[in-house]
Structure formats: structure tokens, C-alpha cells
Amino acid sequence: MLISVNDETWWRDKWTRQDLECGDCRPGSAAIYGSAVLYSTTLPLLVFHLRAATSTVAMSLNSTFAEPLAGYLAQAQNYLPPTPRLLVIGLLYTPIAFVVLNVLYQLLPSSGSKPQVVFHWIPWFGSAAAYGQDPVSFFKECREKYGNVFTFILLGKRVTVALGPQGNNFVLGGKHTVLAAEDVYGPLTTPVFGKDVVYDCPNELLMEQKKFVKYSLTMERFRSYVGMVEDEIVEYFRTDPQFRIYQMNDINEWGAFKPNKVLAEITILTASRTLQGKEVRDNMDKGFAELFHDLDNGFTPLHWMFQNLPLPSYRKRDAAHAKMSTFYEQILRNRRATGEDPDDVMSSLAKQHYRSGRALKDHEIAHIMIALLMAGQHTSSASGTWAILRLAANPDVAEQLYQEQVKLLATPDGRFRDMTYDDLRSLPILDAVIRETLRIHTPIHSIMRLAHSDIPVPQSLAAPSENSVYVVPKGDIVLASPGLSQMEPSVWKDADTWDPSRWYDQDGFAAHAQKTYDEDTKVDFGFGLVSKGTDSPYLPFGAGRHRCIGEQFAYLQIGVLISTFVRHLELRLEGEFPKPDYSSMMVSPFPCEVAYRRRKLE
Incomplete structure (x- = not known):
């Protein structure tokens, strides 16, 4: 019977440090048995154990892999001449030999x-x-x-x-x-x-690029973004086929939507409207969405491990990047030709200079715009999806959120006034829901x-x-893996339970962890002072010099998203709560459906 992975303990216990007190005996080649013999004059026990291990592993692997093939090999001897016969046998046994050598290599004492x-x-x-x-x-x-x-x-x-x-x-x-x-x-x-931006340039240039992008991330900008985000979400409710029941103005019938798809689309629409500017948002037609989809498919573990494979996803990724880069560069050329200078991030980037005095080139601006569009899309989309799923699975919390907004935003005629940025900071239940969702569903596991x-x-x-x-x-x-620390039972009470109430206590552990994250030693890595935050057990946006500069925008975007959903819809989960899907670089839930019902007539 083949030795299981769990039997590793048996091997290590059998080969004690007393038996193998020889420092680093690890050979530099695959000839493990021969290397062991070189030590046999001083370490006979090592030779004995290597022989025993070789025999045991070989017998185990032989019984698992070779014995079922014996019949086929016997038949092959009747049809194949000697040379091809040896080739077939070699092809069959070579992988087994590599496995045996790999196991033995690991059993040798290391440094x-x-x-x-x-x-x-x-x-x-x-x-x-x-x-x-x-x-x-x-x-x-x-x-x-x-x-x-x-x-x-x-x-x-x-x-x-x-x-x-x-x-x-x-x-x-x-x-x-x-x-x-x-x-x-x-x-x-x-x-x-694209080239020459983010991780394709020296770190000091990346820090300067972050500073350039912060034009879109000021308090003044945030105040203008709240209404834009809400408008995009409501318009989505009014036009997307998944919200047909909502569009019928029916407050009794239940409909259903796919949260992964809906939140991904809403996230890109709201991000483009706010961070990219009106001209980009107005051009986000079906063709643009397809380009984004092809680019997005280049963010997978396969593309990380193997940078260039002759596969359709790689070709589509490269073609989409070229077209999207041309799209942004054409906007820049048109603006220069017409003298148009709108108040948006692209115009701001066109006026920026590195510390060396060099202005940004057109392709750098285009690539920064692509990065700005793509970078926060996955994390915000995943976090928003998890938040909606948690509220659908916990309707009591969703009702608390709704009543919190009624208390703050309701008008005498039974409607809601427009939400402001200051309102977002005055909704403690909403804040707790966001923080708890980011704790238990961190979008990046590694x-x-x-x-x-x-x-x-x-x-x-x-x-x-x-x-x-x-x-x-x-x-x-x-x-x-900050996400693992955020669910550590020795650190967090009921760590595996989604419980927004843990954030209500301003003197509790969760609040202390958040304070450490936000108020740790301030460091300027080149794009303004930021809390280093690395000592906190709660790191939803990373830490250090690569801490996400879009953190506050993400809170705004997710906060308005949750608020708008709760004001307009009752939610309930259809089926079991979905498990995490680790097949992409960002952790999203497996596909599922959420049922909804319109809250009130208009």
C-alpha cells in the first residue's frame, strides 16, 4: 500500500536527529543512494536507513503503480522488439523513480x-x-x-x-x-x-505614480462621488434584466440575481464614473466591456505562473491591452488638438512630472489609467459580493441597516433624502458590516x-x-497571509463567525485592532504619510509601502453600494451559503443566487 502524506511523521520519527547528526548531508545530484554510501564509514546507520527506506518506498510505489501495469507489460513483450520494449518500460518507471528519489531527498537531514x-x-x-x-x-x-x-x-x-x-x-x-x-x-x-508603470518600473517611480493618482482620492472628490455611485446603482436596477421584478414596481413578488455578475458590473461602472471621468464612462459600451473582460481574464494563477503561453486567453489579453491603451492615448491626443482640459484624473496626469523633471509619456498615462480601473475592481467586487451575501443570509442585520438609514435619511413624506459623504461616516452599523466582511472575507489570501x-x-x-x-x-x-490572522481563534473571539456587533464596542479588541491599523507609526513612502499598520492583526488593505491607496474610496464605494441595496431591496439567500472560490487571484464566492423583493413603490 502506498505511504500516505500523513506518514511523513513516521519517517521523521524513525530517523531521529541522533541517527542523523551529520549536518547537511543533502547531495547535490539525484544519486542519493550513492551519496549515502560515501558516508558509510562514519554513518552506517544512515546507509541502513536509506536502504530500508528505498526498499519500503519502492515496494509501496511498485504495488501502487507497477503491479497494475504488469499485465500490460507482459502483453507488450509479445508484440514489441527488445529496444522499444525497454523504452516503454523506462517511460513507465522513470516517473516512479523520480518520486522515490524526491521522497528520499526530503528524508535526508537538511540545514x-x-x-x-x-x-x-x-x-x-x-x-x-x-x-x-x-x-x-x-x-x-x-x-x-x-x-x-x-x-x-x-x-x-x-x-x-x-x-x-x-x-x-x-x-x-x-x-x-x-x-x-x-x-x-x-x-x-x-x-x-502595461509597460513602465506599477511593477514594471523602479519602486521609487511607483511611489511617485501613487502620488499622482491621489488626485482622485481627496476628501473633496469623495464628497462628489457619493451621488455618482448611488446614481449608477439605481440606474442598474432600472435597466438590467435581472431586476425585472424591481422594474415592474411589484412589492410582493420575489426575483433573483447572480451577485457575482451584478457586483462585478456595478463596481466597474461606479469606478469608471468616479475615478476615470465622464468621457471614459460615456464610452463604456459593450465593446469596452468585452475588452475589460479579456484583460480581466489575464489575472489568474495560470498567468502568474506562466507568463506567455500559446493560449487564447493570452492572445485576447494582449489584444485587449493594446486596444484599451490606444483608447486612452487617443483621448489625450484629441484633448491636445482641441485644447479641452476637463477636470479629471487624466488631465491631472498629463500635467504631472517625476522628481527628475520628466513629464509622463502618453503610454504611461494610458497604462496608469488601465491600472487605476483594474486594480481595485477585483477587491471591491469580491468584498461587495460577500457583503450582499452576508446580508441575504442574515436578514435581521439587513433590517437593522435599513432602520439605521430610515432614522438618518428618511423625510416626512416617507422618502429618503440623498446620502452624503458625511452620512456614511454616521452609520455605525454599516461601518461594522463592512469591517466584519473584510475581516472574514479578505479578498487576497496570499x-x-x-x-x-x-x-x-x-x-x-x-x-x-x-x-x-x-x-x-x-x-x-x-x-x-493577513486573512489567516484575521480569523485566528487565539486572537479573535468566535473567529469563524460573521458578527458585525464585535465592532460596536469602542474599547473592544476589534476596535483596538482597527486603531492600531489606522494610527500606527506614520511613514511617507513617497506618496504621503500613511500608517505603517503592520503590527495589527487586522490588515484588510495590506500594510507598509504597498498598502492600498484606494482604501478610503473602497469604504465609500462599498458603503454606498450596501446602503443603496438595502434601501431598495429586501434580500434573502437561496440555498447554502457559498464557499470561497480560490481559482482566481482574488477570493470570490462560488456562483449562487440571491432573492430580492422591492421594498416600496415609487
């Missing part, structure tokens, strides 16, 4: 300074299946076996994970010259956003950096012994 590697059967492929199917469960299981710091193999890449609030601080608070984001994310984002040098791990985070430290080797991808 005590490197974090433990998660046991895996298949070389190169490593733990890709377990991580890809459910990264959160994978992290939890590995932490139980290896502690807060461990390494796993992901399609040939070494990924060292640092968990918990201290792990977040270690990864997200590191110097960018030591832990770089662009080396990890550049291959994914550059084909989508934040990665590339180690540019060997990095010692603080002993308080993890260590092989009291007198030594782990060292993350140069070239490793280093990973933090």
Missing part, C-alpha cells in the same frame, strides 16, 4: 537554519494542488505540523510562509530592497497594466515578496532552537 519544507510526493509540482484548492486550510494544516514559518514547493518555486501578526510584520514591514513585490507580481501585472538576500527570521516568530534562528535563503518567495 538547521532553513525552515522545514512541507513534505510532497511529486518533485517540481510540490504542494501546488493543496495550496491551489484551499490555501487557507493548507496554511492551517502546515502550521500545525511545522509552526508559523515553513517552506513549500510551488511548481518549482520555493515559497517560505510566515504566519500570524508577527509574520505579517516580517514580510510586509521589510525593506523593499530586501523583500521586493515587483519581482513577484511584475510578470502578472505588466501584460495587463501577499508575496521575493527575497533579494538571506533574511534571518526573528526568534519570536519561529526558530529551530533557543540558540539558533531560521534564515530565509535568497531567491525564496516570502509569503504572508
Whole structure:
């Protein structure tokens, strides 16, 4: 019978440190057995164990893979000449040999300074299946076996994970010259956003580009955005076929909509109306939506691992980027020709200069506009979808939200006055719903950096012994998972329960975590002062120099979205609450339906 992954403990217990007290005996080639023999004069036990392990693993794999093939090989001997016969046998047994060698390699003692590697059967492929199917469960299981710091193999890449609030601080608070984001994310984002922006430029230029974009993220702008977002949502209710019952002005019949689709479309419409300007929003026809869809399909784990494959999604991604870039550049040329200078972010970017004195080139402006449109789309869409699903599954909370708005916004004639930005800041239940949704449904499960040098791990985070430290080797991808910290039972009471009321207590743990996140040491990374925030167990928008600059806009966008849905619709969930879908770079729910009923007549 094949040894299971869980039998790794049996192997490690059998080969104790006393048996293998030889330092780093790991060979540099695949000839593991031969390397062991070289040590046989001083370490006979190692040879004995290697022989026993080789025999046991080979027998196990032989019974699993080879025995079912024996009949086929016997028949092949009757039809094939000797040379092809050997070739067939070699092709069948070579993968088994690689698996055996990979297992034996992992059983050899490694350097005590490197974090433990998660046991895996298949070389190169490593733990890709377990991580890809459910990264959160994978992290939890590995932490139980290896502690807060461990390494796993992901399609040939070494990924060292640092968990918990201290792990977040270690990864997200590191110097960018030591832990770089662009080396990890550049291959994914550059084909989508374009050259010379975001992760395809030096970090100091990225910080300046963030500063340029903040033109759209001022308090004055936010005050004007609230009405725009609400108008887009209401217009969507009035025109989209999924809201046919709403459009019939029927307050008794229930309809249904697909929240993943609806929230994705509403998010892009509201973001373009506010952050991109009227000219861009007016051109968002079906053709533009198709371009966006093709670009969006370039944001997948496949496109991150393999940057250029001869597949339709890659060709469509590149074609969509070229057309969208041309779209923005044409607007710039038209404005120069006509002298038109509207008050929007594109005109602002056209007037900006880097510290060197160089003005932004047209293609840089176009690519920043694409990045501005795409960057917050996934996170806001996913967060909005989870929020609507939670309210549909908890109608009592939805009713509390509705009554909160009635109290603040209702007029004597039974209608609602227009919401303002200040109103959003005066709705504590709404604020709690948003924060709790971001806590339990963080849209990004893994934040990665590339180690540019060997990095010692603080002993308080993890260590092989009291007198030594782990060292993350140069070239490793280093990973933090703030979402796991936000659902840590040892930190959060009833961590797996969606409970907005935990945020009501201004002296409670949740409020303290939020305060630490917002009021930590202020640092100017090049785009204005921002709270570093890496020490908090609550990091919904990242931390450090790569903390999301659109954080306040996201609160506005999601807040107006939830408020508008609750004012216009009663919601209820059809079926079981959906599980997270980890097949894309952002964690969204699996497709489902939400039932709705119009609240009142107009």
C-alpha cells in the first residue's frame, strides 16, 4: 500500500536527529543512494536507513503503480522488439523513480537554519494542488505540523510562509530592497497594466505614480462621488434584466440575481464614473466591456505562473491591452488638438512630472489609467459580493441597516433624502458590516515578496532552537497571509463567525485592532504619510509601502453600494451559503443566487 502524506511523521520519527547528526548531508545530484554510501564509514546507520527506506518506498510505489501495469507489460513483450520494449518500460518507471528519489531527498537531514519544507510526493509540482484548492486550510494544516514559518514547493518555486501578526510584520514591514513585490507580481501585472508603470518600473517611480493618482482620492472628490455611485446603482436596477421584478414596481413578488455578475458590473461602472471621468464612462459600451473582460481574464494563477503561453486567453489579453491603451492615448491626443482640459484624473496626469523633471509619456498615462480601473475592481467586487451575501443570509442585520438609514435619511413624506459623504461616516452599523466582511472575507489570501538576500527570521516568530534562528535563503518567495490572522481563534473571539456587533464596542479588541491599523507609526513612502499598520492583526488593505491607496474610496464605494441595496431591496439567500472560490487571484464566492423583493413603490 502506498505511504500516505500523513506518514511523513513516521519517517521523521524513525530517523531521529541522533541517527542523523551529520549536518547537511543533502547531495547535490539525484544519486542519493550513492551519496549515502560515501558516508558509510562514519554513518552506517544512515546507509541502513536509506536502504530500508528505498526498499519500503519502492515496494509501496511498485504495488501502487507497477503491479497494475504488469499485465500490460507482459502483453507488450509479445508484440514489441527488445529496444522499444525497454523504452516503454523506462517511460513507465522513470516517473516512479523520480518520486522515490524526491521522497528520499526530503528524508535526508537538511540545514538547521532553513525552515522545514512541507513534505510532497511529486518533485517540481510540490504542494501546488493543496495550496491551489484551499490555501487557507493548507496554511492551517502546515502550521500545525511545522509552526508559523515553513517552506513549500510551488511548481518549482520555493515559497517560505510566515504566519500570524508577527509574520505579517516580517514580510510586509521589510525593506523593499530586501523583500521586493515587483519581482513577484511584475510578470502578472505588466501584460495587463502595461509597460513602465506599477511593477514594471523602479519602486521609487511607483511611489511617485501613487502620488499622482491621489488626485482622485481627496476628501473633496469623495464628497462628489457619493451621488455618482448611488446614481449608477439605481440606474442598474432600472435597466438590467435581472431586476425585472424591481422594474415592474411589484412589492410582493420575489426575483433573483447572480451577485457575482451584478457586483462585478456595478463596481466597474461606479469606478469608471468616479475615478476615470465622464468621457471614459460615456464610452463604456459593450465593446469596452468585452475588452475589460479579456484583460480581466489575464489575472489568474495560470498567468502568474506562466507568463506567455500559446493560449487564447493570452492572445485576447494582449489584444485587449493594446486596444484599451490606444483608447486612452487617443483621448489625450484629441484633448491636445482641441485644447479641452476637463477636470479629471487624466488631465491631472498629463500635467504631472517625476522628481527628475520628466513629464509622463502618453503610454504611461494610458497604462496608469488601465491600472487605476483594474486594480481595485477585483477587491471591491469580491468584498461587495460577500457583503450582499452576508446580508441575504442574515436578514435581521439587513433590517437593522435599513432602520439605521430610515432614522438618518428618511423625510416626512416617507422618502429618503440623498446620502452624503458625511452620512456614511454616521452609520455605525454599516461601518461594522463592512469591517466584519473584510475581516472574514479578505479578498487576497496570499501577499508575496521575493527575497533579494538571506533574511534571518526573528526568534519570536519561529526558530529551530533557543540558540539558533531560521534564515530565509535568497531567491525564496516570502509569503504572508493577513486573512489567516484575521480569523485566528487565539486572537479573535468566535473567529469563524460573521458578527458585525464585535465592532460596536469602542474599547473592544476589534476596535483596538482597527486603531492600531489606522494610527500606527506614520511613514511617507513617497506618496504621503500613511500608517505603517503592520503590527495589527487586522490588515484588510495590506500594510507598509504597498498598502492600498484606494482604501478610503473602497469604504465609500462599498458603503454606498450596501446602503443603496438595502434601501431598495429586501434580500434573502437561496440555498447554502457559498464557499470561497480560490481559482482566481482574488477570493470570490462560488456562483449562487440571491432573492430580492422591492421594498416600496415609487
